[in-house]
Amino acid sequence: MLNLLQIELYKIYKRPRTYIAFAAITAIVLIFQFAFKSDGQSYMNLMLQNVQDNFELDKSKAINGYFMCYIILNTLLVQVPILVALIAGDAISGEANMGTLRLLVTKPFSRTQLIVVKFLASFLFTIILLLWMAILALFVSLLIFGTDDLLIFRVKGEESQILQITQDDVIWRYFAAFGYAAIALTVIASLGILLSVFAENSIGPIVATVCIVLFFTIVSNINVPIIDKNIKPWLFTSYLVGWKGFFYIGVDADGQPIKGSIENWLAIRNSLYILIGHIGLFIGIAIYSFRKKDILS
Amino acid sequence: MRKKTTYILSLFIIVQQFTHAQNINILVANTKSKIEQVKDYTALGKMKTNVAFLKLPIANVKVYFKNPNKFKLKSEKGVSFVPKGSMNINLNSIFTENNFTIIDAGSEKIDNIPVRVAKLLPNDDNNDLVLTTLYIDPVRLLILKSKTTTKESGTYELKMNYNKYATYSLPDKILFSFNTKDYKLPKGITFDFDDGTTNSSTPKTEKYKKGEIEILFSNYEINKGISDDIFK
Numbered sequence: 202m203l204n205l206l207q208i209e210l211y212k213i214y215k216r217p218r219t220y221i222a223f224a225a226i227t228a229i230v231l232i233f234q235f236a237f238k239s240d241g242q243s244y245m246n247l248m249l250q251n252v253q254d255n256f257e258l259d260k261s262k263a264i265n266g267y268f269m270c271y272i273i274l275n276t277l278l279v280q281v282p283i284l285v286a287l288i289a290g291d292a293i294s295g296e297a298n299m300g301t302l303r304l305l306v307t308k309p310f311s312r313t314q315l316i317v318v319k320f321l322a323s324f325l326f327t328i329i330l331l332l333w334m335a336i337l338a339l340f341v342s343l344l345i346f347g348t349d350d351l352l353i354f355r356v357k358g359e360e361s362q363i364l365q366i367t368q369d370d371v372i373w374r375y376f377a378a379f380g381y382a383a384i385a386l387t388v389i390a391s392l393g394i395l396l397s398v399f400a401e402n403s404i405g406p407i408v409a410t411v412c413i414v415l416f417f418t419i420v421s422n423i424n425v426p427i428i429d430k431n432i433k434p435w436l437f438t439s440y441l442v443g444w445k446g447f448f449y450i451g452v453d454a455d456g457q458p459i460k461g462s463i464e465n466w467l468a469i470r471n472s473l474y475i476l477i478g479h480i481g482l483f484i485g486i487a488i489y490s491f492r493k494k495d496i497l498s
Numbered sequence: 499m500r501k502k503t504t505y506i507l508s509l510f511i512i513v514q515q516f517t518h519a520q521n522i523n524i525l526v527a528n529t530k531s532k533i534e535q536v537k538d539y540t541a542l543g544k545m546k547t548n549v550a551f552l553k554l555p556i557a558n559v560k561v562y563f564k565n566p567n568k569f570k571l572k573s574e575k576g577v578s579f580v581p582k583g584s585m586n587i588n589l590n591s592i593f594t595e596n597n598f599t600i601i602d603a604g605s606e607k608i609d610n611i612p613v614r615v616a617k618l619l620p621n622d623d624n625n626d627l628v629l630t631t632l633y634i635d636p637v638r639l640l641i642l643k644s645k646t647t648t649k650e651s652g653t654y655e656l657k658m659n660y661n662k663y664a665t666y667s668l669p670d671k672i673l674f675s676f677n678t679k680d681y682k683l684p685k686g687i688t689f690d691f692d693d694g695t696t697n698s699s700t701p702k703t704e705k706y707k708k709g710e711i712e713i714l715f716s717n718y719e720i721n722k723g724i725s726d727d728i729f730k
Contacts, residue, residue, distance in 0.1 A: 251681065367576060456553055
């Protein structure tokens, strides 16, 4: 099975479209870093709004490497599912399209093993993609912008808040957030593999995965109470941004942040369970369907 | 005889009112002189911000003052939100303007300490300052509380607690209160994670809220000379 995994990884490595994801992430991150280095103060003015009427803030200190990484992740983790879909959506359907699927299933591996290996390969691709993001968005930003306390701008219910996390309390949150993001993106990979089982060419499952993610994400962010209450909890995309929960620092009765704390760990844990449940569900259906599938190509 | 008594009584009241008024002028002048004995100082402080929408840790700050009105509050480490009216934390700023009329507003008690209330009205109509009310401890010649109303920045209130540095009129603790506008980010631009918790403690209609800054001072260094470069 390890051999099969190596072969799958080699296929991903050889495929030019694999590098589209890395190139896109590199370009987006570099543009963000350039834009904030040139004129990050305008963004800060937008976020601070009338806070500046009462308070002075050294914005150059506030725009630091940690803040940059948060802003980049905030934008990129909405787009990265599309990049993951490019690989996962091609997993089975790509073989069918090239006419190699029939040959593949004649090899001494079960169909379950084949799906599991395809899933593991997509998972590893997702991890490597996230590592690349971490290197560029976090470590390169730290080199360019330096370190300082992290400011988080947040809308909580009807109120907006600014949370300050001291710099010695930030890095573990990023490790936790990247770990969470890996699980969240694996849901997309699983969905891509599931849809890939039913198609004979790559375009269909890739586009279908992207459309489902986009549609669910838009619905998740409509911010209409009836949707928030009745539909949002049922969409897996509502939990993709759960990584942010690690940056919602807990506060004491006086409103002072408690170092090393998370405001609502239970919500993050439940979101993780839901995401892991989705991975199991999608892969389970994919295995079941693939085992029953009449392979003609 | 009756007419004479009325005349003496009226004269007594006028004289007493004049003396009282003169007393408040002297009291303010003496308090000012006591404050002015400090030509410069630096102090370390722990600043606690209590504003509904700001969740900030206690900041280590350093304050610098140089006569007559140079004042700076700097964070020792990290990102810090420094209140714009922080100049008012400095008591000397109250007396920067000499041209004001003092009105005796009677006596009150602050934390069971009897204080005299003096209202300072600037004579210059173009002054940003509209009114300053001082609550002065007449025994120790210390300002325990001040309320400042400005045209541009609203009303500030300052409460002081004195201990080790009372002889220099320098407080060990100050509580700086001010009005702050509501902070509202448009929904959707932050893509927040809805963890099911909401804040419903504050009424939605309240546009202006009270903010408080508490600073505990320590390590005063008084009249040791400070470079002007610090205030640039």
